Amino acid sequence: MEKAAQQRINELHVSLNQYNYEYYVLDKPSVPDAEYDRLMQELQQLEGEYPEFITNDSPSLRVGGNILDAFRKVEHRTPMLSLGNAFNEDDLRDFDRRAKQAVGGEISYVCELKIDGLAVSLRYENGLFIQGATRGDGTIGEDITENLKTVRSIPLRIKQPISLEVRGEAFMPRKSFESLNKAKLENEEEPFANPRNAAAGSLRQLDPKIAAKRNLDIYLYSIADLGDTGVVSHSEGLDLLDDLGFKTNPERQRCATIDDVIKYVEIWTEKRPNLAYEIDGIVIKVDSLADQEALGFTAKSPRWAIAYKFPAEEVMTKLLDIELSVGRTGVITPTAILQPVRVAGTTVQRASLHNEDLIREKDLKIGDTVVVKKAGDIIPEVVNVIVDLRTGAEIEFSMPTHCPECESELVRLEEEVALRCINPACPAQIREGLIHFVSRNAMNIDGLGERVIAQLFKEELVANVADLYKLEKDQLLQLERMGEKSVDNLLKAIEQSKQNSLEKLLFGLGIRHVGAKAAKTLAQNFEIIDNLQNASFEDLISIHEIGDKMAESVVAFFDQPEVETLINELQQSGVNMAYKGPKLMDTTDIDSVFAGKTIVLTGKLEQLNRNDAKSEIEALGGKVTGSVSKSTDLLIAGEAAGSKLTKAQELNIEIWDEQRLIQELKK
Structure with a gap:
């Protein structure tokens, strides 16, 4: 009996997964909904009787599993970087010009609709979906696997038993959004502001059954690590996703020139309202992976891709007041209090005015009729004043001379636009x-x-x-x-x-000029807080990524007696004061040609996997970076090496081919 049940469960898995793919990915159902529901009911009944036969790719998981206590943090193997923005045709042509100049020839592009949803990463091992995560800060996201299993267009098992990580945009279709908000209003609940918020809120529910009811969808847009797939272009990568059973956006288009890109943008600017889902722009990517490699990355985004943002919707409203707030560094920020108005799908009542100079530049007065938009469809911004609508009753605004919170006198530090409260007890x-x-x-x-x-x-x-x-x-x-x-x-x-690694504490302490990345660099180099407290200016600037201004700020911060008292109190409470991440390698005792050298890999490697080559070099004491500079010691140039090779030649940097690298790694 058990053997027959297992065999029937396996048959139902195959049938239901196929019907699910036809319905949610191909949009071509081959059986009526009633037949799908009948088979699902049979599967759930059998799995209830024989739970030992439930597998991770069972279609029954689509309805949602157990309630979670919290979301686990996930470190992305390949960072999920953000994209630079383009707002007009000139920006796109500048992007094209820079790209051509860098690769030394013509470039073709792939254009894709920029879905307004939640970016996610999906990991598969031997063809089975094992983990899904949010983008988070690009390096660390949240594990939302159970919620993503409820998105029926995500395959729980792909068509080949391979391991890979793919990226996509989960979203809520307009019809699902309208139905959800209708139900919320009927239940006298606050409706979601827009489909993006609804999708993000659904996927961050601790109860996957809630996510299962929200009818979310997804479009996959890239493979994080192409590895040994043989793919040589972004468009080929998208075709591979199709072949594996993923859902990609059929509206994508390969464009031979920037003129074709601009035409695509113009078409979809007009057709945008007719889509069944929200988009907020167009993503343009260099198609050739060799060209992408040649273009490389900045610290925050790839140089081979850009996001064209649709022109922001502009509306008129009244400036009712200007409110002041004091930030954690003492900066006084004025905020416009607006008569509530709908802009790009949400109600806007406040907009930052940044500083006094901006208020003067825009000639803002309380009571003015102003034009408001959302920069990048996200951040409310006062564009300008409609001077012709002034009645004479408008009130001039002046920044205060004293802090609105503690009454201390405000100062304007040298080379700063902002007014600042310098009272540490504010x-x-x-x-x-x-x-x-x-x-x-x-x-x-x-x-x-x-x-x-x-x-x-x-x-x-x-x-x-x-x-x-x-x-x-x-x-x-x-x-x-x-x-x-x-x-x-x-x-x-x-x-x-209390168990966090040191860099979290350093960032949390709010040391001026020290962001999250710099905090990690400091933690890696000094390892425990005592070492950092005793570090001199010279100790700090000897670190490659720490400049004079940051070093001065760190020394000044730890010189304060109240900071020493604070650190002691935190230690007494059991807060960890040591770095827990991977330590900097001591290369002094490593007998290797790579030890202590800064190395750049460029072009396509024929025999080595790039990640494997990077790992082997680092194991031998080398530091692999993404850009060529005066501090680069060695460039490994594969096939179709581009601008990095040219720059290395200009700087007289030592250059090896792949064969030389292989020889040295074997020693």
Whole structure:
């Protein structure tokens, strides 16, 4: 009986997965919905009786699994970088000119619709879907595998038993969005502002059954590591995704010239409202992978791709007031308080005015009729004033001379536009510093949002970040909307944060000029906080990525007696003060031609996998980077090496071919 049940379960898997692919990917169903539902019901009944035969690619998983406690963090093997933006034809032609100049010849492109959703990464091992993650900060995302299994256009098993990682955009179709918001309004719940927020909110539900009901979809747009697939162009990579059973956007187009790209942009600017889903632009990618390699990357984005953003929708509204806020570094930021108005799918009531000079430049007065848009369809921005609509009742705005929070006199530091409160005891700065400390890229304490921090500060339960580790259950239960379960989860999150690696703490402390990347560099090089506290300016600038301004800021920060007291309090509370990540390699004892050298790989390698070559070089003490500079010691040039080879020749950098690299790796 068990053998027959297992055989029938396997047959149902094959049939249901095929019908699912036909319906959700090809949009060509071969059986009625009733037949699909009948087979699914049979499968669920059999799996209920024989749970030992449930597999990770079972179609029954589409309905959602058990409720999760929290999302696990996932480090992306290949970073999910953001794209540079183009806003007009001139920007696109500049992109084309730079690309041609870098590769020394003509370039063809692939244009794809830029879906307004949530970027995700999917990992498959031996053809089986094993993990899905959000983009996060590009390096670390959240594991949302169980929720992604409910997206029926994502195959749980692909058509070849290969291992790969693919990237795509999960989204909510317009019909699903309208149905969801209709149901929310009927239940007297707050509707979602737009399909992007709805998709992101659905995939970050701890209960996968909720995600399963939201009818999400996905388009895959790239393979993270092409490895040994033999693919030589982006368009071939998309075709391979089709062959493997993934859903890609059929509206993509290969364009031989930038003129063809511009024509594609013009067509879809007009056709955009007719789509069944939201798009906010066009993604343009260099098609040839050899050309992509030659173009390389900046610190944040690839040089071989750009996102054309559709012109922002502009609307008129009233400037009701200008409100001032104090940031964690003391900068005073004016914010426009607007008569609520719908812009690009959401209601806008506030827009940053950045600084006093911008207010003067735009000649803004309280009571003005102003034009508002969303920069990049995201950030509200006051474009200009409609001077002709002034009545004479408008009020001139002047920046204050004293801090709106602590009444300290404001100063304008040399070479700065912004006014700044320099009182270290300013309540607003302390409050904003606490919010920064608990944020995702810093100590990542779930449950400590702005509302809770504001309450803690108001009730005088915290005066600095060290006080967060002294909070007790009884104190937290007194706060508004904090039940026992919420408090227990919050205390657990605070306790877990004590185990963070040093770079998280350094970033959280808010040292001026030290971002997340610099914090990691400092943590790697100094390993424990005591070493960093005792570091001199000379020690700091000896590190390749640390400049004079940052070094001065770090020394000044740790010279403050109150900082020493704060670090001691954190240590006493059990907060980790050591770096836990991969350590910098000591190359002094490594007998290798690569030891201590900075090396760049460029062009296509015929015999070696690029990632394997990088790993072997690093194991022998070399440092592999992505760009050629005066500090580069060696360039490995494969087939079709482009601008990096030219630059290396100009700088008289030693150049090897792949055969020489193989010989040295074998020694």
